[in-house]
Amino acid sequence: MLEPLRNRTYRHLFAAQVIALIGTGLMTVALGLLAYDLAGENAGAVLGTALAIKMVAYVAIAPVAGAVAGLLPRRAMLVALDVVRALAALALPFISQVWEIYLLIFLLQAASAAFTPTFQATIPDILPEEEDYTKALSLSRIAYDLENLLSPMLAAGLLTVISFHALFAGTVIGFLLSAGLVLSVVLPQRQPATGMSFTERVGLGTRIFVSTPRLRGLLALNLAAAAAGAIVIVNTVVIVRDSLGFADQDVALTLAAFGLGSMGAAVMLPRILEQVPDRTAMLAGAILMVVALTGTALALTVVDGLAAWIALLPLWSLAGIGYSMLLTPTGRLLRRSAHETGRPALFAAQFALSHACWLVTYPMAGWLGAWLGLPATLLLHAGLAALATVAAVRLWPEHDPDVIEHTHELDPSHPHLRQHGGEKRHAHAYVIDALHPYWPR
Numbered sequence: 001m002l003e004p005l006r007n008r009t010y011r012h013l014f015a016a017q018v019i020a021l022i023g024t025g026l027m028t029v030a031l032g033l034l035a036y037d038l039a040g041e042n043a044g045a046v047l048g049t050a051l052a053i054k055m056v057a058y059v060a061i062a063p064v065a066g067a068v069a070g071l072l073p074r075r076a077m078l079v080a081l082d083v084v085r086a087l088a089a090l091a092l093p094f095i096s097q098v099w100e101i102y103l104l105i106f107l108l109q110a111a112s113a114a115f116t117p118t119f120q121a122t123i124p125d126i127l128p129e130e131e132d133y134t135k136a137l138s139l140s141r142i143a144y145d146l147e148n149l150l151s152p153m154l155a156a157g158l159l160t161v162i163s164f165h166a167l168f169a170g171t172v173i174g175f176l177l178s179a180g181l182v183l184s185v186v187l188p189q190r191q192p193a194t195g196m197s198f199t200e201r202v203g204l205g206t207r208i209f210v211s212t213p214r215l216r217g218l219l220a221l222n223l224a225a226a227a228a229g230a231i232v233i234v235n236t237v238v239i240v241r242d243s244l245g246f247a248d249q250d251v252a253l254t255l256a257a258f259g260l261g262s263m264g265a266a267v268m269l270p271r272i273l274e275q276v277p278d279r280t281a282m283l284a285g286a287i288l289m290v291v292a293l294t295g296t297a298l299a300l301t302v303v304d305g306l307a308a309w310i311a312l313l314p315l316w317s318l319a320g321i322g323y324s325m326l327l328t329p330t331g332r333l334l335r336r337s338a339h340e341t342g343r344p345a346l347f348a349a350q351f352a353l354s355h356a357c358w359l360v361t362y363p364m365a366g367w368l369g370a371w372l373g374l375p376a377t378l379l380l381h382a383g384l385a386a387l388a389t390v391a392a393v394r395l396w397p398e399h400d401p402d403v404i405e406h407t408h409e410l411d412p413s414h415p416h417l418r419q420h421g422g423e424k425r426h427a428h429a430y431v432i433d434a435l436h437p438y439w440p441r
Contacts, residue, residue, distance in 0.1 A: 004136040009185040010126050014136075016181035017119070018143050020082070023174020027089055030167035037164075038098055050105045055359040057109040062352035063205060063345070065114030074122055074187045081115040082179035084108075089171040117347040124335045124343065125188040134270050134332060141266035141328045204342060205349025208432045211439055212337050214279070217396025218330065221282055222354040223361075224388035225326050227381045228289035228319055230361035232258050235369050235377070236316070243300060243374055244309050257313045261320025269328050278329040279396055285325025286389040292319035293382035297375040336402060338431050404430040406440040 005011045068077075088108035095101060127133045209215045232255070240251045265285075272281055292315045299311040330350065338346040361381070368377040405427040408414075412422050416435055420426035430436060 004127055004132045004139065007126060007132075009187070010123065010136060012181045012185045013119070013122070013126070014139060014143070016178040017140065019174045019181070020085075020178040021143060021174075023089070023171040023178075026167045026174070027092070027171040030092075030164045030171070034092065034095075034101070034164065038096070038101070050101060051362065052359070053102055053106050054109040055355050055362070057106050058113045058355040059352045059359060061110045061113035062117055062348040062355075063203070065118065065348055068114070074118065075182060075185075078115060078118060078122075078182045079179045081111045081118075082175045082182065084111040085115070086172045086175035086179070089168050089175060093165040093168045113351065117351040118344055120331065120351075121343040121347040122187060124331070125340065130332070130335075131270070131274075133335065134273055134329075137328050137331045138266040138269050141324055142263050205345035205347070206353070208338055208342060208346050209349050209353065211432045211437070213439060214333055214396050214400050215337055217279070217392040218282075218333055218350070219353055220388045220392035220395055221286055221326055222350075223357045224286040224289065224385040224392070225323060226354070226357035226361040227364075227385040227388065228293055229323060230358065230365040231293060231378060231381050232316065232319060232323075234362060234365040235374060238369060239296075239300070239312065239374060240309070244305060244312075246309060250309065254309075254312060254316055257316040258320040258323075261317035262324040263320075265321040265324035266328055269325065273329060273332075277400075278332055279398065279400065282326045282329055283389060283392060285322040285327075286385060286392065288322030288325065289319050290382050290386045290389065292316070292322065293378050293385065297378035297382065300378070301375050336431075339433060342431070342433065402429045403427050404440055406430065406436070408435070410435075 005014065085108050088104050088111070092101070092104055095104065123136055124133055127136050209219060236254050236258075237251050240246045240254050244250075269281070295315045295318075296312060299308055299315065303311065334343070334346050334350055361384075364384075365377065365381065368380060372380070405425065407425045408417065410417055410424065412424075417424065417426075420428065430440070432439070
C-alpha cells in the first residue's frame with residue numbers, strides 16, 4: 001500500500017496534497033464562523049452561495065486550465081497556483097462585507113480548479129506502473145477522508161486557544177508548504193499538445209469523454225456518486241440533529257462512520273482491483289450507495305431515536321464503502337483513455353463534469369429535504385443514483401479492451417501506418433486523438 005511513497009517525487013507531492021488539504025479543512029471551519037460573524041442568522045445562505053460559487057468556478061475554470069496546462073511548465077504552474085491560493089486565504093480575515101467573501105472564494109476556488117486536475121494528471125507520469133498508480137489513488141482517497149475526519153477536530157482544538165481568524169493562517173501556511181514541496185522536486189517533462197488551437201484544447205477533454213464508452217459510463221457514475229454524496233454532506237446534520245434529536249458530537253460520529261467506510265474500502269481496493277475489473281468494482285460501489293440511501297429512508301420511516309441512529313451508522317459506513325469503490329479507480333480509467341499530451345485536458349474535464357453533477361445534487365438534497373422531508377428525499381436520491389447506475393451499465397460495455405482493431409483511410413506513407421507495417425487495418429491501444437476521432441464500432 002505504501003510502496004509509491006518510496007518514490008521521492010511522489011512522496012513530496014503526496015505530502016503537499018495532505019498539507020494543503022489540512023489547510024483547506026481549517027479554512028472551511030473558519031469560513032463558517034466568519035460568515036456567522038458577518039451575516040448572523042443568514043450565515044447559512046452565505047455559505048450556500050459560497051458553495052455554489054465554488055462549484056461554478058470548478059465547472060467553468062477547469063477546462064480552460066486544462067488547456068493552459070498543456071502550454072506551461074507543470075512545476076511553475078502548480079507553485080504559482082498555490083501562491084495565489086495562499087494570498088486569497090491571507091486576505092479572508094480582513095474582509096468586512098459578504099460580497100468580499102464571494103469574490104475571494106471565487107479566486108481561491110478558481111486557482112484550485114486549475115491546480116487539482118493538473119496535479120492529478122502529473123501522478124501517472126511519476127508512477128508509470130499501474131500497480132503503483134492504483135495504490136497512489138487509494139492513498140489520495142484516504143488523504144481526503146482523513147482531512148474530513150481530522151480537520152474539524154484540529155480546528156476545534158485550536159479554537160480553544162486562538163480566534164477563528166487565526167485559522168486562516170493555517171490555510172496560508174498549508175498552501176505555502178505545498179508550494180515549497182512541489183518546488184523541491186523535478187517533474188517529468190511533458191510534450192505539449194500540438195496542431196490544435198486553444199479553443200480545441202479547451203474542448204479536448206470533453207470530446208475524449210463523450211467519445212469514449214468507458215468515460216460515458218464514468219460520467220453516469222459521477223452522477224450516482226454526487227447523488228449519494230450530497231445527501232451525506234448536506235443532510236447528515238439534519239438527520240442527526242433535527243430528525244433524531246441528537247447532539248453535535250453525534251453528527252461528527254455519523255460522518256466519521258462514512259469516512260471510515262470510505263477509508264477501509266480504499267485500503268482494500270488495490271488488492272480487489274487485481275482480481276476484478278474497474279467496471280465491476282465501480283458498479284458495485286454505486287449499488288452499495290443505492291442500498292445505503294434506501295435503507296436509511298426505511299430506517300427513518302420505521303424507527304426513531306437511538307434505534308434509528310444505530311441503524312444509520314452501518315448504513316453510512318456502507319455508503320462510504322460504495323463511494324470509495326466508485327471514485328478511487330477513476331484515475332485508472334482516465335489514464336487508460338488518453339495519451340500523455342491529452343491527460344491534463346481529460347483530468348480537467350473529469351473535474352469539471354463531476355462537479356457539474358454536484359452543482360445539481362447539492363441544491364436537490366437541501367431543497368427537497370426541506371420541502372418533501374428526509375425519507376422521500378433519500379428515496380429520490382437513491383432513485384437518481386440507481387438510474388445513473390443503469391445508464392453506466394448500458395454506456396460502458398462489459399467487454400472493454402485497451403487494444404482495438406480498426407481501419408484508417410490514410411496514405412500508405414503516413415507515419416502512423418508505417419508504425420504498423422503499412423497496414424490500414426491494424427490494432428493498438430486505442431484512445432481518442434487527432435488520428436482516432438471516433439470510437440470504432
